[in-house]
Amino acid sequence: MKFTSILIIIFTLLFTTINFSQRGMGNFGGSVTGQVIDNADSSPVEYANVVLFNLADSMQANGTISNEQGIFKLEKIRPGTYYLKVSFIGYESIFVESFEINRNNRTLDLGEILLPRIAYQMEEAEVTADKPPIEYKIDKKVVNAAEYYSATTGTAVDILENVPSITVDIEGNVQLRGSGSFTVLIDGRPTILDANDALQQISANMIENIEIITNPSAKFDSEGETGIINIILKEERSSGITGIVNMNAGFDDKYGGDFLFNYRNSKFSVNLGGDYNNRTYPGSSLEERKTFINDTTIFTNSSGSNDRDRLRWGLKGGIDYNLTPNDLFSFSIQYGSRSYRNLSNISFAEFTDPVSLSNYYLSRNDRDRGGTYYAGSFDYDRKFNNDGHLLKAQIYFSERDFSEESINELVDNNDITTSGRKLTEDGPSESKQFKVDYELPFNETNKFEAGGQLRFNKREDNNNLYDYLPAEGLFILQPQFSSDVNYDRNIHALYGIYSGEINGLGYQAGLRSEYTDRTISLVTNNNDFEINRWDYFPTLHFSYEISAIQQVMLSYTSRIRRPRGWQLEPFETWTDAFNVRKGNPGLKPQYIDSFEMGLQTFWKSNLISLEAYYRKTNNNIERIRSVYESNVTLSTYENIGTTSALGGELMLNSKAFPFWTFNLLGNFYHYEIDGTLGGKDINRSNFNWNVRLNNTFIFDNTTRVQINSRYNAPSVSAQGEREGYFSTSFSIRKDLLDKMLTATLQVRDVFSTAKWESSIDALDFSSYSEFKRKSPMVMLNLKFNINHYKNDKKRNGDRDGGGDDEGLGEEF
CATH class of the missing domain: 2.60.40.10 (Immunoglobulins)
Incomplete structure (x- = not known):
């Protein structure tokens, strides 16, 4: 009710x-x-x-x-x-x-x-109004990154945790309208990394704005359950040499910096940027698990330190050359490295009922994943005239060489290693993409668009499992549990769109067709899993201007979410002594139908946006846990029936007083899962909601204070539920030396209230787990402007079209 x-x-x-x-x-x-x-x-x-x-x-x-x-x-x-x-x-x-x-x-x-x-007079000082933090456009929300001071020393994730449609858990995992399946683009191009990894990789200081597109048109790739997050990076458009340099440092071994320099004249422009950031997040975790075997219950309780380190660095450069006023050639390239390390020392206590057997031991876990990558693109834009008749072509290529090593050791009370496992995984991956987009306007309101895309993705995985032999003190290779896997995925697409207007009603109808050719080859046993399939994705968008200050929008899109590479891996990976995961190469892709309706209006100087949405997902992919042996649980992935989300979003952007603006965001939806698991029917539902309040206080022309608060309510899954949590961030920004230097102090999770809590209640086991980062987290950032660098607000206005969210075969 x-x-x-x-x-x-x-x-x-x-x-x-x-x-x-x-x-x-x-x-x-x-x-x-x-x-x-x-x-x-x-x-x-x-x-x-x-x-x-x-x-x-x-x-x-x-x-x-x-x-x-x-x-x-x-x-x-x-x-x-x-x-x-x-x-x-x-x-x-x-x-x-x-x-x-x-x-x-x-x-x-x-x-x-x-x-x-607007300029306000406050205590004899002139104060210039900031840009609104979020701007609503007909097909997307645009987040102005510079307005989120509390994210200055962070990444794209730190900006997104304060914006509508997005939720971010305590581990930094992003969800768009309740789903972790979405596409990430950078300047309208595919990213070389997994979606969440890409958002963790990009420094907030390098971002101009972020576009959130929840119902993309047929021009975009159909990949992603809930839409697209497009990161627009900074680029200066002023003539001559300009630049910006940032340095940051904080408690618990957090430090880094970035730079961006530009040169521009009437014919060409050159840009060069780079960043280096080390982030260490000390934390703690605990788990209480019950495993039911016949009439015996095994209790396994664990707690201890759980620290996570991220180190990333990268270089990027590009050149734009205007061959003629209507012909633009562009080339860009990036090279970098990233690493992620998870170190934990977990104490275990194990006992049984009714037979009271007790064991106590320490589990040491060290997981290290990382490597180098590069990506580049050639772009050509041709304007036939000034009325929007144009042709755009792009060649994109990327490659990465990542490896992973996971070591788990069980240590007794005498600090002697009694058993252990080591897993290694390595192999290169590469992607190539060719894309053409064409736009032909017939008049001021009617336009035809068409295009095509070829994508070729390859990846190799070499996996080896080693067991620890206490007598020899060595890890010995176990060939029977090692495997070599090759992934090949090619996706080719064509699309067409027609848009126009009839008596004030704007419309856009599109159709995208994609052909998927995918093969997963298990080299060790000559077993292949193949898909050859055509899919069709219609889209419809309508807009109607009610008055000068009111507009209503309605849209429908059909999308797909292909399984990610690690969800398909047909081999076992031990994360510690009591948890093992295994992929499912037989997973089917998810098919999504999404409907949206939105209204934007002004009340005095207040912007109000109201949206209603409905999303249905078929072949829903869920992470499933079960008993592997005795007190060990297995995590894998299954298609579990259908899910639906029906809800709405509300945003109020207001200037309460000349010195105080606030942004109130709310998202609420009814979520339901309907399917079968283990031969039994599942029907679970709950009411999900989250709210954010972002406040900015202007003290004078050089001083800003920002206080951001958010609450994420509990949610459910096929087997359990996640608890809600609340957090608050504080930041103060001060401009110095005629704005040549800006200092920002930020404190995240001020009251140390953010944590991750989840529970599972399955047929043969139940568990409660908790993870918490050390907080509050304090950082200081110094920004230096060279030649009065200003962020370009017009950059990449036309580079918002279709890209692969992975680019390297991470989704199959």
Whole structure:
């Protein structure tokens, strides 16, 4: 009843607004056009309110909002004399004085309209308004990374934990609308790393903004259950040499830095950047497990230290060359290394009931994974004219060489190793991609798009298992448990999109077709798992402008989530003495149907966004745990029926006072799993929700304080549930030396309340586990601007199309 009532309120608000709002437009006459520009950085202002008034009585005659390029057009204006008001949150309103529309002057172009950012006077100091932290566009949310001071010394994950649609657990794992299956792009290109690894790899200081696309069009890859996260990196557009340098340090062996330099003239630009960051996260974990064998219950309790280290460094460079005003060639390349290490010392206590047998021992675990990678791309953009007729082509290539070593040792009370296992895994992987996109506009509102893509992915895995022999004090290879696996996955795609407008109703219809050719070869026993399949993914998007300050959007997309490589691995991996995991090469891909409806409106100077969504997933992939032997549990993956998520999102962006702005975000949904597991029916559901409150306080033109709080409510899975948790972060930013130097102090998880708790209740065992990082975490960042570096707000406006989230065969 609680969920039903909330859902009724959402749809009532949506449809009441649609039915009773007035468009306030005439039916015939002239037109007025123009472009709204940010006066501070010359970037276009999207969703600016443009309202036309009659000069005689100041009654509203027409209205609209600016598009992605800041361009607006008012049509069907009756003959008369008017004035225009242009406004947007965080900017001063601009009035265009008296002008006339008549038979001899039906079309009027007002050119560029410059909006100045609001400046407040506080204690004799001038304060300039910041950009809104989140901007809502017709097909995506855009997160302005510079507005999240608390994430300055972190990664993309630290920014995302404060934005709508995203949840981040205590270990840094990202979920988009409750699912960990999504695509990550970097500047519209595929990433060489796994999605979560890529987000952990990118320094927050290197990010311009983050685009969250929950219902992508057919232009994008269909991969990912819940959509796309596109990371747009910084690039300077000013002429000459500019640059930016960051250095950071904090408690518990955290330190690093990054730099970005640019040179630009009228014909070409060159950029070079790099970063180095070491992050150590001390933590602790505990688990209480019961295993049921016949009439005997085995109790296994464990607790101890669980430390995680991440070290990453990378170099990147690129060049853009304007062969002609309409022809742009680009080349970019990156090279780097990353490593992840998990060290734990866990004390175990084991006893049985009814026979009271007790054992006590220490488990030492050392898992180290990492290696080097490189990636590059060639891009060519051809503009046939200035009306949007263009052709884009891209060649992308990448390769990585990663290895992993996991060692587990059991130590008795005399510090003697009694048993142990070592697992090694290594092998290169590579990816190649060829992509072409074409856009042909027929007029100002109708456009045809088409394109194709070829993707070739290869990966080799060489896995060896060693057992520890106490008598010899050595790890001895066990060939019968070792394996060599080759992965080949090729995906080729074609798409077409037609978009237009009828009586104020914007529409876009698309179809994407993908052919999957996948082979997993077990070299050791000559066993292959193959897929050869065509899939089709329709998409529909609608938008309707209710008034100058209100717009409603509706969309449907069909998507796929292919199993990840490690979910398919058909061999055993021991994570410690009592836990083993094994993939399932027979996993089927998930197929997803996603519906969304959204409303955006302004109330005074407050931006309000309301969204409702429904997502159904077939062939749902779940991590399943079972008893492997005695007190050892096995983790694997199975297709478990269907899941559904029905819910809504709410965002309020408000300036409560000249010195205080806040951003309130809420996401709530009803989640249900319906399927079979072990021959038994499963039907589990619960109400999930999370809320965030981001506050920014402006003390003067050089000082900002930010306080961010978030709460993630409990959630369920096929076998158990995860508990909710709350956390708060604090940061203060100070500009020095005429903004040539900026210092930011951040404290994350101020009250040490964030932790990961989960429980499982299966047929033959149950468990409760907990993981907590040492907190609060304190970091200091120093940023140096060279030649008054400014972030470009217009970068990669057209590089948001289709990319593979893996690029190296991580999903099959």
